[in-house]
Amino acid sequence: MLYIYKGEEIKKIDRQAESLGMDSFTLMEAAGSGLFRQLTDDFETSKQCFLILAGKGNNGGDGIVLARYLKTAGASCTLCFPAGLPKTEPARRHLDYYEALGYSYETEPFNLTATVMIDALLGAGTSLPLSTEMKNLCVWLNSQKAERVSIDVPTGASTDTGNCDSSVIHAHKTYIVHGYKPSRFLYPAASCYGEPSLIEIGLPQTARWTISTVSATSPSVQFKGSNAHKGTFGHGLLIAGTKSMPGSAALAALGCVSSGAGKLTVQTAEEAVSVIASHVPEAMYDFHTGVEDAHSFSAIAAGCGRPADDAMEDIVQQLLQQEKPVILDAGALAPRSYKAAKCSVIVTPHPGEFARMTGKQTKDIQLNRIQEASQYAVEQGVTVVLKGEYTVIAFSDGSGVVNTTGNEGLSKGGSGDTLTGILLALLMRHSSLEEAVKDAVYLHGLCADIWKRNRPAQALRPFNLHDWIPAAISEQKERGD
Numbered sequence: 001m002l003y004i005y006k007g008e009e010i011k012k013i014d015r016q017a018e019s020l021g022m023d024s025f026t027l028m029e030a031a032g033s034g035l036f037r038q039l040t041d042d043f044e045t046s047k048q049c050f051l052i053l054a055g056k057g058n059n060g061g062d063g064i065v066l067a068r069y070l071k072t073a074g075a076s077c078t079l080c081f082p083a084g085l086p087k088t089e090p091a092r093r094h095l096d097y098y099e100a101l102g103y104s105y106e107t108e109p110f111n112l113t114a115t116v117m118i119d120a121l122l123g124a125g126t127s128l129p130l131s132t133e134m135k136n137l138c139v140w141l142n143s144q145k146a147e148r149v150s151i152d153v154p155t156g157a158s159t160d161t162g163n164c165d166s167s168v169i170h171a172h173k174t175y176i177v178h179g180y181k182p183s184r185f186l187y188p189a190a191s192c193y194g195e196p197s198l199i200e201i202g203l204p205q206t207a208r209w210t211i212s213t214v215s216a217t218s219p220s221v222q223f224k225g226s227n228a229h230k231g232t233f234g235h236g237l238l239i240a241g242t243k244s245m246p247g248s249a250a251l252a253a254l255g256c257v258s259s260g261a262g263k264l265t266v267q268t269a270e271e272a273v274s275v276i277a278s279h280v281p282e283a284m285y286d287f288h289t290g291v292e293d294a295h296s297f298s299a300i301a302a303g304c305g306r307p308a309d310d311a312m313e314d315i316v317q318q319l320l321q322q323e324k325p326v327i328l329d330a331g332a333l334a335p336r337s338y339k340a341a342k343c344s345v346i347v348t349p350h351p352g353e354f355a356r357m358t359g360k361q362t363k364d365i366q367l368n369r370i371q372e373a374s375q376y377a378v379e380q381g382v383t384v385v386l387k388g389e390y391t392v393i394a395f396s397d398g399s400g401v402v403n404t405t406g407n408e409g410l411s412k413g414g415s416g417d418t419l420t421g422i423l424l425a426l427l428m429r430h431s432s433l434e435e436a437v438k439d440a441v442y443l444h445g446l447c448a449d450i451w452k453r454n455r456p457a458q459a460l461r462p463f464n465l466h467d468w469i470p471a472a473i474s475e476q477k478e479r480g481d
C-alpha cells in the first residue's frame with residue numbers, strides 16, 4: 001500500500017514520533033541512509049561526481065546526511081549551502097557530525113560542476129512564491145548538464161497543490177520521503193517530479209489517502225456463487241441515452257455487461273434502442289421515467305448521453321428518495337444538495353462537470369483536485385470520482401484514493417461512459433461501496449494500459465475498451481496488490 005500525506009500531516013507525524021521517543025535527528029539519519037541506498041541503486045556512484053545543494057530546513061538536513069554517506073563510501077561529492085547554513089536543530093547537529101568527521105562544505109555553487117546534482121533545497125516546508133535567491137538557484141540548476149535528483153519535492157513545487165513557481169526544478173528523479181505528497185499527482189507540479197522513488201524511514205503509515213490497488217480476493221475480480229443464477233449478480237438500471245446520443249448508453253451498457261452484471265435494464269428513448277441493442281443484446285429496455293420507490297434494481301446509474309435538463313433533474317430527485325446506490329454521471333450532474341438523499345450517491349464528474357456542480361473555476365479545481373473532491377465528499381456525504389489523469393476518489397469520511405492506471409488513450413469522448421457501466425456492475429455485487437468504486441476506476445484504467453503495451457494509444461476507441469475488461473480482471477486476479 002502506498003500513502004499520501006499533506007505537508008501539515010508530515011509535520012504532525014514528526015511531532016508525534018518525537019513525543020514517542022523517535023527524535024528528528026534519528027528520522028533524518030533514516031532518510032539520509034535511505035536516500036543513499038536509492039542513489040546507489042540508480043547510479044554507479046564511483047563513476048559520478050555529486051553536488052548536493054542543501055537548504056536551511058530539514059530537507060537540507062537530509063542532504064547533509066546523504067553527503068556524509070557518499071563521502072564515507074568514497075564517492076566524489078560536494079556539499080553546498082547556497083542559501084545559508086542550516087537553521088533547524090537536527091540539521092545543525094548532522095552538520096556538526098559531518099564536520100567532526102573532517103568533511104567540508106561550500107557556500108557558493110555557481111562555479112561547481114557535477115554529473116548528478118541533488119536538490120535538497122526545499123521540501124515539504126515550501127511556501128510559494130520562491131525568494132529571488134531560491135529562484136536564481138533553481139534557474140541555474142535547471143540549466144546545468146547534469147542529472148537532477150530532488151529530495152521529497154522538487155524545489156519550487158508546492159507540496160499540497162499543483163502550483164509551481166515559474167523556476168521550479170525539473171527533476172529527472174525525485175526521492176520521496178515516507179509517503180507521496182499530493183503535488184505528485186496534481187499538474188503542473190506532477191510533471192516536475194520525473195521518475196519518483198519512495199524512501200521508507202521506518203515510521204508507521206497512518207495516511208487516510210492511499211494509491212489505489214485491487215485485491216486479488218476482491219469480488220471485482222473473483223466471480224463466485226454456489227448455485228449461482230442471474231439474480232446472484234444483481235440487476236442494474238441504466239438511465240441513459242437519447243435519440244441524438246444513443247452511443248453513450250451503448251458504451252455504458254457494454255461496460256456493465258462485460259463486468260459481471262447479472263441483468264441490465266436500460267431506460268432510454270425508444271429511438272435509441274436499435275443502436276444500443278445492436279451492441280448489447282443482453283440488455284432489456286424500459287421507457288418509463290425514473291423509478292418507483294419499491295423497485296427491484298440492485299443499483300442505478302443515470303446521466304450518460306442525457307442533457308442536464310429539468311426532466312433529468314426530476315429523475316435524479318426521484319432516485320435520491322429510493323434506497324439503492326446511485327451513480328450520477330454527465331447530464332445527471334448539477335449544482336444540488338445531496339444532504340437529504342436516502343441512498344448512497346456516487347458522482348463521477350470530469351473537472352468541467354465538477355466546476356458546474358461547485359461553481360468553482362476548472363483551473364482552480366485542477367490545481368487542488370484532492371482537496372476539492374474531499375471537501376465536497378465530506379460536506380455532501382457522497383463519494384466523488386473526479387476523473388482525469390490520476391482520478392481522485394474521495395469518500396464521505398474524509399479518506400480517499402488516487403488512481404494511477406489509465407493513459408491518454410482514454411482522453412476521448414465516451415471513455416467515461418464505459419467507466420459508469422463497469423461501476424454499475426461492480427456496485428451491484430459488492431458489499432463495500434468503497435471497494436467497488438476504486439476497483440472500477442482501476443480496472444477501467446488498466447484496460448487502457450494493457451492496450452498501450454502493444455498498441456498506439458491514439459488507436460484505442462472507447463468502443464473497444466470493454467474488450468479489455470477480461471484481460472484486466474485476469475491480470476489483477478493473478479497479481480493482486
Ligand SMILES: NC(=O)C1=CN([C@@H]2O[C@H](COP(=O)(O)OP(=O)(O)OC[C@H]3O[C@@H](n4cnc5c(N)ncnc54)[C@H](OP(=O)(O)O)[C@@H]3O)[C@@H](O)[C@H]2O)[C@@H](O)CC1
Nearest residue numbers: 027056057058059122123124125126127129130131152178
Ligand atoms: N517524516 C518525514 O517525512 C521526514 C521528512 N524529512 C525532511 O524534512 C523536510 C521538511 O523539512 P522542513 O519542514 O524543515 O521544511 P523544508 O522543506 O526544509 O523548508 C523549510 C525551509 O525552507 C525555507 N523556505 C520555505 N519556503 C521558501 C521560499 N519560498 N523561498 C525561500 N525559502 C523558503 C524556510 O525558510 P523560512 O521561511 O523559515 O525563512 C526554511 O528554511 C521534508 O521535505 C523531508 O525532506 C526528514 O528530515 C525526516 C522526517
Ligand SMILES: Nc1ncnc2c1ncn2[C@@H]1O[C@H](COP(=O)(O)OP(=O)(O)O)[C@@H](O)[C@H]1O
Nearest residue numbers: 387388389406407408410411413414415416417
Ligand atoms: N490522460 C488520461 N489518463 C488517465 N485517464 C484518463 C486520461 N484522460 C481521460 N481519462 C479517463 O477517461 C475517462 C473520460 O471520461 P469523461 O471525460 O467523462 O468522458 P466522456 O463523458 O466523453 O465519456 C475518465 O475515466 C478519465 O479518468
